[in-house]
Amino acid sequence: MKLKIAFATCVQLGLSCIEEIYRIGGNLDLLITLKDEKAKNKSGRIYLDDIAIEHNAPLLKIDNINDQEVLNALKEYQIDWLFIIGWSQIAKKDVLKIPTYGCIGMHPTLLPIGRGRAPIPWPIIKGLEETGVTMFKLDEGVDTGDIIGQGVIKLDKNTTATELYQKVDEMHITLISKYWDDIVNNNITLAKQNEGEATEWPGRKPEDGEIVVGMTMDEADKLVRAVTHPYPGAFYNNGDKTYRIWSAKTNKDEGEIKLRDGYLIPIDYVIEG
Structure with missing residues (x-):
């Protein structure tokens, strides 16, 4: 049976993943994004109208990922997996439980290190030698879900946010390509995060x-x-x-x-x- 997949994003990192899914022959049954007037100044803000039209995909524009219209749409399209990537709002239990197998997110650190906000500036400020991107199954915590896969990104004393953002974008694409078949065939392997190594990074203004x-x-x-x-x-x-x-x-x-x-x-x- 072909699984039905939905994807929620409003930033470039998510759009890059969507483009890669279509590039490798995948399909998305529902696209979700913010209403046009919201988060206009958000870093990397994008719009999904063009890609939705190109691939004849239903597009839902919302105020909040937890809105009733999102719940209704997930049920209507009988979604099996929901990707939520590049989305600052935390999905609550009602959203997480509707897709048959759950929701998948990505976080631009090597979880459980760097849970929380500002995952690109902090590794540079902290002088870390490496960071990365983690694909994981969302739960009710913040970046606490079981890990599907990770990719490491090396840093040096000259790395800038511009460069790191690009490498993070490329790693999102790599992970989508690597695990897409396992996801659509419901054949992923999950690994618990090590709570003893967990750190949380605060937001930045x-x-x-x-x-x-x-x-x-x-x-x-x-x-x-x-x-x-x-x-x-x-x-x-x-x-x-x-x-x-x-x-x-x-x-x-x-x-x-x-x-x-x-x-x-x-x-x-x-x-x-």
Whole structure:
């Protein structure tokens, strides 16, 4: 029996997965995304109208993944698996239990490390040597479900958020391609997460990108790289001027930041103040 698959996303990471599913000959029985006016400023925000038309797939636009219209649609289309990828709202029990076999998500860390928010900036800020992407079966927790598969991404001292986002996107595609047949044939193997290794990372706001006097050069360098495009960018205030820094050179011989004194040298910035 052919399983029926639905996919919910509103960002590029999810669209890349959808494109890969169609590229390898797969099919989706229902697409779900946010209403056009919602989350317009969300990093990587995309729209599914074109791909839905191209592949003659039903498209449902919603306010929240837990809305009754979502529950109704999952029942109407008799969905067996629901992918929820690149979606900030947490799916509740009512959504999780309707698909015959459950829901599948992806998280851009090597779970159980890095549960929670800002999974691309944090590995750079923390100076990790590797991160990755985890495909897992969703449960009622936040990034706590059983693991289907993982892919490792190596980091170095020059990795930027822009580069890492691209590698994360590519790893989403790799994992979709690797596990698609197992998913549609209901032949996946699940592995429990090791709770003893679990860490949670907090959310980040644009104001968290401020460079302040007293930061080490290493801290400032990591921050600039971690919050560059597609994020709001690092910045510092100088009087009534705000300098937004997208990339920078650092004087490695200096231990502390002395802004506008030659120790932090912006090489690509815009003046916003």
